[in-house]
Amino acid sequence: MDSRPLTVSSTTVRRPSSTVGFVRAVGAVAWKDLTAEYRSRELFSSMLVFSLLVILIFNFALELDIKTRQSVTSGVLWVTFAFAGTLGLNRSMAVEKDRGCLDGLLLAPVDRAAIYFGKVISNLAFMLIVEIVILPVYSFLYSVNLFNPGLLMVILLGSIGYIAVGTLLASMAVQTRTRDVLLPILLFPVAIPVLIAAVKASGGYLNGDEFSMILPWINLLIVYDIIFVAIAFMVFDYVVEE
Template sequence: MSVTTTTPETTSTTQPKKRRLRTPYFQVVASLAWKDLRAEARGREMVNAMLLFSIMAVLIFSFALELDRQAQEATVGGVLWVTIAFAGTLGLGRSLAAEKDKGSLDALLLAPVERSALFYGKMIGNFLFTLAVGFLLVFLLTVLFNVNLFRPVLWLIIVLGCLGFATTGTLVASMSVHARAREMLLPILLLPVILPVIISATRASTALITELKTEDWLPWIQLLGVVDFVFLLAGFFLFDFIVEE
């Protein structure tokens, strides 16, 4: 008696693997920057604090420094960039801290996007806020110090200086975002790091305002551009490691 065994046919169906789709890089950058701009347009907490500090600082400098015309031209560049540095630090303190407090920073870090895109998105927002402060200061200093700051090259210096400040500041702010005393730690870490930006911008602005020769202010603008490029590149490679707890 023969027993015949039949094996049922096995049909293997291959399911297509689900892939985590990554959002295009520049779309992430633009979306994050636009989100920060819209949030600030609704609340206006950070910009209002920066603008109010800038106005008060310029008023204090204008009344405290009773200088003649030549001394004012030599001083106004330093007043401009010292005020931008301290007002910008106020804004940077809330840049990533607000995301951390609301819990959205962890969600952003878990999203299937490049970490460097998050850095550039936050940096663009900080840059635009700092640039707005810089433009306001040009108007205030022109009126209160009676020095003409409406010069095309000076606008270029302000753009490059604010870009360097925002890039460096966003990188440093991401280091201190997980610290308990981040409000105190941020200025301590930031001010030494942004010295090349502040010094280059101040020297270029002062040389331009006092109407020195082109070779006196052009090297400082070139140095400012190099510093901006270095920190923009550093953010691309280092932000992923910095934001890890």
């Protein structure tokens, strides 16, 4: 075995807490999650299969005429996204806990909020990819056109809010023995405002409502997203420390 000295010049190690260091750490965490998932596809496949099963079950369970289909679409879509998102959040944090990787992340000399934002980016990417696959399948099965720019914006805003709060709560739940069941119990009550606003705004776009009627729900989604991202930024360090 080579026993050469392990000296690195002091210029190669930058001091922590710089903005560049923060952004680099966010990018590193997101890159790590996306690379690992590209290789294993464990998280994506479970989310996708689960989502497809849910919309198939609803399709067979509800004998729907075209008008009724339009009225239930937003609810069915968001139930699907919320459940699939919970699966993804649980798995994403379980990977960090299984081999002690969360400790490895927490040992890095960076603001720990960078770890949170990195996980949010990767979790959001997984959820959006599943949504991109689900939307055309849903359109085909239910004969409903979902390719409305307003609806897509609502799906993006709702997903950001759900993942922002979900990543924070998953970081708390993963420290417990009952992490698999604890996350939905913690997450769904806290995520109710974002889910209601997303369902209402989506329904508004699908029913062709006036924008002024949809706007309050979109505002609620934006405010929810901002508040929960800010809260997570402030408390994540305390959530992950013993």
